[in-house]
Amino acid sequence: MTASPAAPLPTREELDRLLVVVAAQRDRQAFALLFKHFAPRLKTFLLRSGLPAGVAEELAQETMISVWRKASSFDPTRAGASTWIFAIARHLRVDHLRRERLPRAGGPDMLEEEDDAPSGEALLLAAEREARVKGALRTLSDEQAAIVRLSFFNDKAHSEIARELGLPLGTVKSRVRLALGRLRALLDGET
Amino acid sequence: MTISHHPSDETLLRFAAGRLPSGPAFVVATHVSGCAACRDRVAAFETVGGALLEEMPPTPLAPEALARVLAAIDGPPRPRPGERRRPEPPLLPDGHALPAPLLVCNLGPWRWFGAGIRVSRVTIPGDPAARLNLLRVGANRKLPEHGHAGLELTQVLSGSFSDRLGHYRPGDLAEVDSAVDHQPVADPDGECICLAALEGEMRLGGLLGRLLQPLIRF
Ligand SMILES: [Zn+2]
Numbered sequence: 001m002t003a004s005p006a007a008p009l010p011t012r013e014e015l016d017r018l019l020v021v022v023a024a025q026r027d028r029q030a031f032a033l034l035f036k037h038f039a040p041r042l043k044t045f046l047l048r049s050g051l052p053a054g055v056a057e058e059l060a061q062e063t064m065i066s067v068w069r070k071a072s073s074f075d076p077t078r079a080g081a082s083t084w085i086f087a088i089a090r091h092l093r094v095d096h097l098r099r100e101r102l103p104r105a106g107g108p109d110m111l112e113e114e115d116d117a118p119s120g121e122a123l124l125l126a127a128e129r130e131a132r133v134k135g136a137l138r139t140l141s142d143e144q145a146a147i148v149r150l151s152f153f154n155d156k157a158h159s160e161i162a163r164e165l166g167l168p169l170g171t172v173k174s175r176v177r178l179a180l181g182r183l184r185a186l187l188d189g190e191t
Numbered sequence: 192m193t194i195s196h197h198p199s200d201e202t203l204l205r206f207a208a209g210r211l212p213s214g215p216a217f218v219v220a221t222h223v224s225g226c227a228a229c230r231d232r233v234a235a236f237e238t239v240g241g242a243l244l245e246e247m248p249p250t251p252l253a254p255e256a257l258a259r260v261l262a263a264i265d266g267p268p269r270p271r272p273g274e275r276r277r278p279e280p281p282l283l284p285d286g287h288a289l290p291a292p293l294l295v296c297n298l299g300p301w302r303w304f305g306a307g308i309r310v311s312r313v314t315i316p317g318d319p320a321a322r323l324n325l326l327r328v329g330a331n332r333k334l335p336e337h338g339h340a341g342l343e344l345t346q347v348l349s350g351s352f353s354d355r356l357g358h359y360r361p362g363d364l365a366e367v368d369s370a371v372d373h374q375p376v377a378d379p380d381g382e383c384i385c386l387a388a389l390e391g392e393m394r395l396g397g398l399l400g401r402l403l404q405p406l407i408r409f
Contacts, residue, residue, distance in 0.1 A: 094209050
């Protein structure tokens with residue numbers, strides 16, 4: 001692997017293809033390229049999720065190990081590589097918190113039980129959905145995008161967020177509702 | 192099955208982000224396993240998660256990280272602790288199958304919880320303190336009037352109930368916010384079985400509620 005800092009980011013299609021190759025041919029070079037792209041981003045994601053650096057490092061590695069082991073269940077028509085890998089990391093993070101026995105941890109493993117027939121809307125090509133989601137995130141106001149991000153990196157109750165921002169609870173709640181309403185409209189293809 | 196009551200977008204987003212406490216997360220998983228519309232919504236929110244992952248600036252891993260991972264993928268898979276599905280899944284009291292997400296959980300005995308109401312505590316593997324309960328409410332029976340410090344999620348598994356906010360049938364999920372005091376009543380045509388979780392403490396109202404308060408850890 002040559003790591004020139006100016007190397008262009010792999011496209012979504014390239015990442016999906018690498019993952020398919022890892023599944024079909026157990027190709028370690030393709031896996032190393034996925035590792036190079038995703039592991040450092042996973043680490044940042046996990047750090048921002050509030051995990052200490054050592055744990056973020058460990059879970060980023062564990063996520064990549066799962067990527068190798070579960071690669072055969074990756075279906076690019078259902079979700080892109082980054083969404084699929086996000087879901088693995090989410091599950092490992094929840095699992096880690098459960099092992100720590102933090103009372104707020106938990107959650108079922110959604111990855112294992114998605115064998116039911118997809119609905120009409122779910123047949124929407126994953127690529128199209130991702131383009132729509134990315135478009136939606138760009139279209140949201142800064143505050144609205146921040147609220148959506150907050151949901152991924154923070155599990156504070158709104159009352160706590162309100163206190164931190166010095167805003168009345170009702171204001172925070174209505175802003176969250178507004179941001180998610182806007183996101184929903186954008187995802188549903190309205191403008 | 193027509194589903195008319197769904198979790199809010201906010202709850203589905205927290206679920207997709209892995210940020211709901213485990214009790215509510217299992218109630219939402221039960222709803223989502225039977226609701227195509229919410230499955231689509233969760234899939235869209237997971238895509239938001241994927242997009243956020245993509246936009247993260249990279250943080251270098253330890254220098255030996257790739258070598259360690261390449262060594263690990265050659266080894267045998269590490270067995271996952273805890274989650275083992277039982278050989279014969281238990282049935283609900285009315286003979287219905289237990290929802291799939293609950294198959295990894297332990298179900299406690301049905302205990303008396305006021306006239307015509309029984310509660311079975313559901314234990315989530317790895318999170319014994321989580322508050323998740325199955326409720327059996329006899330026809331026309333009322334749950335004690337209550338409010339809560341946080342979110343209350345109730346998924347109807349069989350039968351139906353009403354409160355002042357709506358009428359809930361199998362597959363429906365009632366999401367009630369902290370501010371609301373309400374009193375669910377099972378419909379007259381039979382027993383109602385629900386799966387319920389709270390994010391905060393429950394505050395029971397009325398004399399019966401005050402008597403029950405010390406007995407329950409909802
Ligand atoms: Zn639904």
